[in-house]
Amino acid sequence: MTDTSTxxxxxVPLAPQRLPLLGHALPLLRDPLAFIMSLSGYRTMVRVRLGPxxxxxxxxxxxxxxVFLNDRVFDKGGPIYDRIREVIGDGLSTCSYTLHRRQRRLCQPSFHPARLPGYGAVFAQAAELKARxxxxxxxxxxxxxxxxxxxRATMQTMFSGALPEETMRRALADTATIVSAFFRRMMTPALLRQVPTPQKRRYDRARKRLSDTIAQIIAERRADPTDHADLLSALVGAVDEESEDGRKQLSDGELADEALTFFLGGMETTAITLAWALHLLATDPDVQHRLQVETDNVLKGEKLDPAHLPSLGLAGRVVTETLRLYPPAWMMTRTVRQDAELGGVRLKAxxxxxLSPYLLHRRPDLYTEPDRFDPDRWLDAQPDRATYIPFGAGPRKCxxxxxxxxxxxxxxxxxxxxxxxxPVGDKPFRPKVETSLSSRGLSLRLGERWAGGAESHGAHAEAPAPARPSTEPGVATCPVKHQER
Ligand code: HEM
Structure with a gap:
């Protein structure tokens, strides 16, 4: 990269509210979103200090x-990934540029579009069970x-078949402990992170137990390597034909890191996206009603199936809009590997x-009424790949x-x-800002519907749904689907 800048x-301007020694750690810990949004007036870059x-x-x-596109120079690194690496080692999401291409080639087949309907069938069944x-x-x-x-759905798509209830329960508890500790550990200086507080001991225990659970599942699969049509089978069977060092397959250690990466990376992000989507629907009865109409018209009493996806246009837009307002990965970090230039500024190795999707997704010059939940903003518009980045972009895109x-x-x-x-209560619910933009503590009240849902699920059936005309145009599932890297 030629460096012509001076x-x-x-x-680069320094953000306000800096304290001696602590820098911006206090506003970042006290109200990270308010702090991030206070920086939206800076149009290109701003400096933030965390201690020294x-x-x-x-x-x-x-x-x-x-930055996203040039992952050789702007590599994965910085405090978020350093903490995540403590748990999942050098898995696909944390590894450096030099390891990444091989791992991506080996992991990509697990997410081949041909596998999606199979995973979708598991998701639909798990969701119906939960709703019942x-x-x-x-x-x-x-x-x-x-x-x-x-x-449950991730465990089943990754490891197929039902895992023992106790394994499932333990994995859930350990995941929750690890996830809630990430952000505080990210903000805590290295020396303090080593202090054996009860929290740290809980965190270490959860980390070890979750790794042991995954290692045990992998050992069982190695002993029985037939294709179980799940993510783990795809990983175990993946062959890197472009390997330059003879390592054509994932080792046991790599396999464990990848399995843990998929598990932790996929399960919490999707759960909080769903929780936020349900919260937004609860606070917008009109959109919720339209979604019920769409659901009734599409399902027509049938069991939910991935084949319904292309007709679930509004559901797709609700998810797209939820990810705009509450991107779980609200900020990401990168390390500059070699002296480089960006936007006319020289950056030292x-x-x-x-990088912050939250900041970009709520900039009023990029989105009209950016704080408003409006799934219809996506009716005629494809998400723009520079301003809509809930999944990142470039070679490290989700x-x-x-x-x-x-x-x-x-x-x-x-x-x-x-x-x-x-909604429960009338106070607005505010996100808990952790490594993800969490909806932890959000409560919602359920009322059973009189119609479509009950009809399609049998157990609580009362009356069949009267046919109501759909108000939804038959657009494809979700605009994000068509986005390139
Ligand atoms: C709504 C759900 C999800 C969101 C919002 C999300 C978001 C993201 C983002 C923003 C990145 C890029 C991070 C960066 O560039 O620093 C990423 C990467 C990644 N995600 Fe997701 N993710 C979601 C679901 C999943 C699922 C379901 C899985 C796996 C089952 C997964 C696995 C990964 C992996 C392995 C990477 C690293 C990719 C690479 O570096 O090549 N994510 N995700």
Missing amino acids: ATTAS SSAVMICDPDLTRQ SWRDGDVLDITQEMMTLTT GSTLV IGDQFALTEAILALTAIVARWELT
């Missing part, structure tokens, strides 16, 4: 895209409910860059994007078919 990082170290936050969509488990009038911890749903969208749209449909959702 400006250095020192010329500093990071450059990229505020411009085109510069963000340049609730009772009229229930007040649910909806994030917890969605976590158990996606954990070793600098940390911060490998599970279609997997997650399929799961989210099917689960949303199964739930809305059967239940009317209403």
Whole structure:
């Protein structure tokens, strides 16, 4: 990369509210989203300090895209990935550029489009089971409910067949412990992270137990390598024909890292996307009603199936809009591997860059009324690949994007078919900002629907749904599907 610029990082403005020694750690810990949005006036870059170290936050969509696309220079790294690496080692999402291409080639077949209908059938069944488990009038911890749903669905698509209930329960509890500890550990200086507090001990225990569970499943699969048509079989059987060092397959250690990566990477992000989508529907009865009409018209009393996906246009737009408002990966970091230039500024090797989908998705110059939930903004518009980045972009773009969208749209449909959702209390619910933009603590009330859902699921059937005309145009499932890297 030719460096023709003269400006250095020192010329990038420093964000306000900095304290001596702590830098911006306090506002970032106290209210990270308010802090991030307070930076939206900076159109290109702004510097943020965390104690002695500093990071450059990229505020411009085109510069963000340049960073995503050039993963050789702007490599995975920085505090988020350093903490995640503690748990999942050098899996696909955390490994550096030098390891990445081989791992991506080996993991990609697991997400081949031909496998999606099979995974979709598992998602649809798991979602219907979950929706059937609730009772009229229930007040649910909806994030917890969605976590158990996606954990079960992810476990089944990864490891096929039913895992023992105790294994499932333990994996869920350990995942929750690990996920909630990530963000605090990311913000805590290295020395303090080693202090054996009860929290740290809990975190270490959960990490070890989850790794042991996965290692045990892998050992059993190695002993019986027949194709189980699941993610693990695809990983075990993957062959890298382009390998330059003779390592054509994943070793046991690599396999464990990848399995843990898919499990942790896929299950929480999809669960909170679903929880936010249900929250947004509960607070917008009009959209919720339209979605029920779509669901009734598409299912017509049939069992939910991945073949319904192309007709679930509004459900797709609800998910797209949810990911705009609450992108689970609300910020990402990169390490600059060699001196480089970005937007006319010279960046030194070793600098940390911060990218934020949350910031871009809520910029008023990029989205009309950016804080408003409006799935119809996607009716005639494809998401723009520079300004809509819930799955990142470029060579490190989420490998599970279609997997997650399929799961989210099917689960949303199964739930809305059967239940009317209403908020609990009248206080606005605010995200818990962790490594993900979490909906932890969100409650919703359920009322059983009088029609379509009950009819299609049998158990609570009362009256068949009267035919209501669809108000939805028959657009494809989800605009994100057509987005390129
Ligand atoms: C709504 C759900 C999801 C969201 C919002 C999401 C978001 C993201 C984002 C933003 C990245 C890029 C991170 C970066 O560039 O720093 C990413 C990467 C990744 N995601 Fe997802 N993800 C979701 C679901 C999934 C699922 C279901 C899986 C697997 C089953 C998965 C596995 C991965 C992996 C392995 C990577 C690393 C890819 C690479 O570096 O080549 N994700 N995800």
